[in-house]
Amino acid sequence: MMATVRVQRDDFDPGAEAEGLARGRKDVGAVASFVGYCRDEGGRLAALELEHYAGMAEEEIARVVGEAEGRWPLLGVAVIHRYGRIAPGERIVFVAVAAAHRGAAFAAAEMLMDYLKTRAPFWKLVIGVDGAFEGWVEAKADDDRSAARWSDAVSGP
Amino acid sequence: MMATVRVQRDDFDPGAEAEGLARGRKDVGAVASFVGYCRDEGGRLAALELEHYAGMAEEEIARVVGEAEGRWPLLGVAVIHRYGRIAPGERIVFVAVAAAHRGAAFAAAEMLMDYLKTRAPFWKLVIGVDGAFEGWVEAKADDDRSAARWSDAVSGP
């Protein structure tokens, strides 16, 4: 299976990345993709500063992709995660999954996002609009619950 | 909420359509999108001929979009469905959903696809490679089951 994993400071082109999974193929019936953006939280957030564990980030994402591959019949996966300073409206993360049928593509894309949230070594620092505050985003119990949905078939950390 | 529904013979640019839901906005945190392609079924399929009920197709898709809007807090939806002759590797259908959070975006995109399959008035005629056969695709019980997943909150046809 074709798998792309990139951890980078620069922006990316989600359309080109997603289309790349289907181009020239006649066995792909479905590509599900997801883009996560930086929200401004009602105008209070000036930027996010994303810290990451270089090296482990790519390896851990590749492990998560491997688990998705073991669970569904996938024809291609692309995952991109940015780090560094990201302003509201900018892209942060991208996942795309190609499969013959939509069920596998949707489920794998959603599982990859849930696992990225809870297992990929990235940490978000919030920078407030007036420089008055900054603080680390706290992990959400919701995200752990979302990731736990998949744990009957794949092993957690 | 911004909603685009198009039923057209021509191809479309899924990346541009999906990005259009987030461009210039700072409240969108998630865009989930889906592209359905024509498969060649192991080389046996030369093309699909998609027949549709012009007028009702747009209206029914808009009704389905309205039901998704009533169920999740959505910030934008785009649905495009092609008709006419479509060759293997070509795009058939597109759904994209923007929301603040990924759960709503994924769920609404998947619900829209399930409902498009079972409620939008389109019919696929399979054209075999050697002109030796053609036949109408039969509706799948699987698709009815997929659509039924959502029926606790929205009314069916």
Place this chain on the structure above:
Amino acid sequence: MKALYFAWVRERVGKAEEELDPPATVATVGDLIAWLSRRGEGYAHAFDKPLAVRAALDRVHARSDALIAGAKEVAFFPPMTGG
């Protein structure tokens, strides 16, 4: 009322659309299907498994017990296979 036929219903009936003027005793979509089935071999073949045919009244999905009174357009077609 105007009738539209799609996919294999259209092929069996032998036309894509026509004007219908059913008698007053034809009250529901189901009655209309039964009445059409008696119009000839193509219709009978199209509607030989009534549960396999779906209907819409004025572009909205309709069950076989839906009343046709007032509808300007009725459509018959197989289960949808788009998406």
Place this chain on the structure above:
Amino acid sequence: MKALYFAWVRERVGKAEEELDPPATVATVGDLIAWLSRRGEGYAHAFDKPLAVRAALDRVHARSDALIAGAKEVAFFPPMTGG
């Protein structure tokens, strides 16, 4: 072994990385956290809620009972908030 600290663990410890040479009695990730906590105020603050800190050994998530023998790199960080 090389130790890496991320996010608020890094801020509290006051450095992003350092070389560690724990005594042989330090067998597990949990032992290492307890040993580090005694190295000063910053460390004590970083590890004051041990369950709030995650660890990785050679770039693989590790529980507190994981053995550190043979590991070249250990990392400590808060629960992840990427995606």
